[in-house]
Each structure stands twice: as structure tokens, then as C-alpha cells.
Amino acid sequence: MKTRITELFGIQHPIIQGGMHYVGFAELAAAVSNAGGLGLITGLTQKTPELLANEIAKCRTLTDKPFGVNLTFLPTLSSPDYPGYIKAIIDGGVKAVETAGNNPQKWLPMLHEAGVKVIHKCTSVRHSLKAQAIGCDAVSVDGFECGGHPGEDDIPNFILLPRAADELRIPFVASGGMADGRSLVAALALGAEGMNMGTRFIATQEAPVHQNVKDAIVAASELDTRLVMRPLRNTERVLRNEAVDRLLEKEKALGTSIKFDDIIDEVAGVYPKIMLDGTMDAGAWSCGMVAGLIHDIPTVKELIDRIMVEADAIIAQRLAGFARV
Ligand SMILES: Cc1cc2nc3c(=O)[nH]c(=O)nc-3n(C[C@H](O)[C@H](O)[C@H](O)COP(=O)(O)O)c2cc1C
Numbered sequence: 001m002k003t004r005i006t007e008l009f010g011i012q013h014p015i016i017q018g019g020m021h022y023v024g025f026a027e028l029a030a031a032v033s034n035a036g037g038l039g040l041i042t043g044l045t046q047k048t049p050e051l052l053a054n055e056i057a058k059c060r061t062l063t064d065k066p067f068g069v070n071l072t073f074l075p076t077l078s079s080p081d082y083p084g085y086i087k088a089i090i091d092g093g094v095k096a097v098e099t100a101g102n103n104p105q106k107w108l109p110m111l112h113e114a115g116v117k118v119i120h121k122c123t124s125v126r127h128s129l130k131a132q133a134i135g136c137d138a139v140s141v142d143g144f145e146c147g148g149h150p151g152e153d154d155i156p157n158f159i160l161l162p163r164a165a166d167e168l169r170i171p172f173v174a175s176g177g178m179a180d181g182r183s184l185v186a187a188l189a190l191g192a193e194g195m196n197m198g199t200r201f202i203a204t205q206e207a208p209v210h211q212n213v214k215d216a217i218v219a220a221s222e223l224d225t226r227l228v229m230r231p232l233r234n235t236e237r238v239l240r241n242e243a244v245d246r247l248l249e250k251e252k253a254l255g256t257s258i259k260f261d262d263i264i265d266e267v268a269g270v271y272p273k274i275m276l277d278g279t280m281d282a283g284a285w286s287c288g289m290v291a292g293l294i295h296d297i298p299t300v301k302e303l304i305d306r307i308m309v310e311a312d313a314i315i316a317q318r319l320a321g322f323a324r325v
Pocket residue numbers: 017018019020021023042070071072099100101121142145146147148149175176177178196197198199200285286287288289290
């Protein structure tokens with residue numbers, strides 16, 4: 001399939017694996033890129049620019065296809081060495097960066113000068129337009145359904161994607177709630193030129209996370225996510241567990257006086273415990289409503305091939321069958 005997204009990133013299928021903390025290691029990024037999509041290493045999971053450089057080098061040994069790096073500019077407890085990370089990306093010859101969170105404007109000239117294409121993840125039309133205005137090459141439009149940080153507007157993709165299509169000139173992918181060939185065709189119909197998946201890629205053979213995490217996603221339904229940290233305007237969609245229930249109790253009890261310190265046990269430093277150790281109640285971890293559509297743990301290649309075959313069949317058979325003669 002050829003779209004402006006496949007052309008931009010030099011990939012075969014318009015499918016991107018979104019950055020995911022403690023999931024987006026070289027193994028997963030390479031598997032996605034080898035299967036014809038765009039895999040992304042999650043920059044900040046690597047504690048230093050040197051470690052990111054090593055992970056990029058490792059990914060190169062696993063694939064000769066294009067892959068990228070996610071750089072997230074979110075409120076974190078310590079301020080990461082962003083110039084160092086950018087240098088590691090450029091020096092590592094990476095040609096695709098997914099930025100997320102705060103405005104990436106400051107870093108665009110350096111990245112563009114090095115031939116890096118930048119796709120900025122946005123949860124609103126106004127942020128997408130801003131990304132376009134500052135010179136981003138593409139946007140990943142992340143609807144309210146998404147795992148992770150959906151922003152504060154709560155607009156689901158059935159509205160957000162056509163709104164983005166009406167306003168944007170640069171290409172965009174649909175993100176949030178994407179799982180299969182139906183998602184891809186729907187995304188294309190609504191104006192996107194590809195899709196970005198997070199949660200779906202965790203439940204794959206190659207995702208280098210504990211089996212408990214994959215099993216939890218397969219076991220979950222679309223009813224099992226919760227929004228946390230809304231009172232702090234740092235809303236995150238997570239899978240419900242004991243820690244999340246405790247966190248929500250605290251939010252209810254403390255109301256608007258809640259501070260980050262009050263919930264630090266439930267959110268700080270929990271990712272390695274969940275993703276690497278499989279301690280599923282250790283804290284709040286991002287997961288999309290799309291868990292309700294995930295029933296197996298295929299290889300990344302099986303997943304992507306299946307999506308493309310299903311998408312082709314929907315377009316050529318189901319939709320063509322509805323066409324007026
Ligand atoms: C476990 C997990 C960790 C994530 N970590 C990040 C991150 O560090 N940076 C980022 O930009 N997005 C992160 N995301 C969001 C994904 O890149 C993607 O936008 C989102 O998962 C799309 O929604 P979906 O899960 O419904 O596919 C994360 C998502 C998940 C599920």
C-alpha cells in the first residue's frame with residue numbers, strides 16, 4: 001500500500017509502532033521494521049544518550065530497514081539530556097523521529113538538517129495545526145481511546161480524524177484504538193494515511209516484556225481501562241489494577257488539592273516492575289481501550305501481514321461490493 005506516510009518514511013506498509021516506555025526496545029522496533037512498518041525505539045527508556053546510541057546500534061544489527069526513535073517531552077521528575085538524545089539520534093543515522101508531549105520546535109532545525117523526518121503526536125486539531133505550522137513532516141493524531149496520554153479534550157477518533165483531515169495539509173496517521181485491518185481501512189476512510197499502534201504491538205511475540213503483560217492485555221476487555229491523573233492535567237489511560245483503584249480513591253478523597261507527591265507510589269518508577277518483572281499490580285501502566293480487540297499474541301510479521309490482507313479484502317470485496325453500479 002502506498003500513501004504519503006509510506007513515501008515519507010520509506011516503508012512498505014502504513015503502520016507505525018508508537019513509542020512505548022519499557023516496551024520500545026530494539027527487538028520490537030526491528031521486528032516492526034522488518035515486517036514492513038516503522039518501528040520506534042523509545043528514547044527516554046534509555047537512561048542516557050550513550051545507552052540510546054547503543055540501542056540504535058543494536059537495532060541496526062537486527063534490521064536493515066528504516067526505523068525511528070520516539071522522543072517524549074512530558075513532565076518528568078528529572079529533566080532528560082535532550083540535546084544528548086538528539087545527537088545520539090543524528091549520529092546513529094536514524095531518519096525518523098516521533099516526538100510527543102511538548103512542542104518540538106526547538107529541535108526541528110537540527111533534525112531536518114540531518115535529514116530526519118519528524119512526526120509529532122498530537123491529541124487535538126489545534127496542536128496538529130501547530131505541529132504543521134512549525135514544520136513537522138507529519139502528525140500522529142491520538143484519539144481519546146488511546147493508551148497513554150490522551151490529553152484533556154476527550155475527542156474520540158471518529159470525530160478527531162475527519163476534523164484533522166479537514167484542517168491539515170501534511171499527512172497524518174490515526175493513533176488510538178487501532179488493532180486490525182478494519183482499523184486501517186477506517187483510518188484511511190476518515191482521512192488518515194496510515195495508523196499508529198501501541199497496545200496491539202505489546203501483545204506480540206517479539207515485544208520484550210514479561211509474559212504477564214501480554215496475558216493481561218489479552219484478558220482485558222474494552223471496559224478495563226481507567227483515566228488517572230486528570231486532576232493534575234496529565235491524564236493517562238491505564239489498565240485497571242489494584243494500584244489504579246488506590247490512585248483513583250486518592251484522587252476522589254483529595255480532590256483539587258491533590259499533588260504529584262500524593263500518588264508517587266502508584267506512578268513513579270513502575271514501568272520496569274511491570275514490563276520487565278511482570279509485577280502487574282506494581283502501579284499504573286498505559287493501555288488502550290483497544291485491549292478489547294486483542295485476543296492473541298502473534299509474531300509482529302503475522303500481525304502486520306494479517307492487517308494488510310484484511311485491509312485489502314475489506315477494500316476490494318466488502319467496500320467494493322457496496323459501491324453503486
Ligand atoms: C505501555 C505504553 C507506554 C507508552 N509510552 C509512551 C511514551 O513513552 N511516549 C509516547 O509518546 N507515547 C507512549 N505511549 C503511547 C503510544 O505511543 C501510542 O500513541 C498509543 O499507545 C496509541 O494508542 P493504542 O494503545 O490504542 O494503540 C505508550 C503507550 C503504551 C500502551
